[in-house]
Amino acid sequence: MKNKEKDIKDLINDCLKPDKSAQFELYNRYSRAMYSTTVRMLGDTPEAEDALQEAFINAFKNLKKFDHRVTFGAWLKRITINNCLNKLRQRKLNWLELDFEIPEEPTDNDYIIEPNILNEAIDKLPSGCKTVFTLKAFEGYSHQEIADELKISLSTSKSQFIRAKNLLHFSLKKLVQL
Numbered sequence: 001m002k003n004k005e006k007d008i009k010d011l012i013n014d015c016l017k018p019d020k021s022a023q024f025e026l027y028n029r030y031s032r033a034m035y036s037t038t039v040r041m042l043g044d045t046p047e048a049e050d051a052l053q054e055a056f057i058n059a060f061k062n063l064k065k066f067d068h069r070v071t072f073g074a075w076l077k078r079i080t081i082n083n084c085l086n087k088l089r090q091r092k093l094n095w096l097e098l099d100f101e102i103p104e105e106p107t108d109n110d111y112i113i114e115p116n117i118l119n120e121a122i123d124k125l126p127s128g129c130k131t132v133f134t135l136k137a138f139e140g141y142s143h144q145e146i147a148d149e150l151k152i153s154l155s156t157s158k159s160q161f162i163r164a165k166n167l168l169h170f171s172l173k174k175l176v177q178l
Helices: 002-015 020-042 046-061 072-090 115-123 127-138 143-150 154-177
Strands: none
Touching: 002 020, 020 046, 020 072, 020 127, 046 072, 072 127, 072 143, 115 127, 115 154, 127 143, 127 154, 143 154
């Protein structure tokens, strides 16, 4: 791991010169992981590809501010998520409002779902639920961080997450039964 970090530090130093081949190498190392993040947040759209490119442009412009307190991947992921959040703010997120109570946790037995089926089900969630679910379940944000980033209340973050989980549970349960 130390050798890889040293390689990253060397690449970053070369990128600061600026060395285009070092920038290309850094892009190649991290673009797939960052693209997965943009697709989870924005869907498999040209907008996700734009967010990826913008994240790398922002990262290269601000590379001198990278202080190695976190890994480069974590720093870049934060930039990528912020770009996605900015794009989501430009859209109007649809917050799911229900007239009835949904149980907080599904009580049925667990079942195994293929990742591509899960991703399709997540993509079908209302945009607000999808955003909160993605930030909480995949990106590890706390509800307070989500509320702050999206400028929503803490209770809205929690309820959207619970609703997303329940909607996923019910839609995936139907698929499993078919």
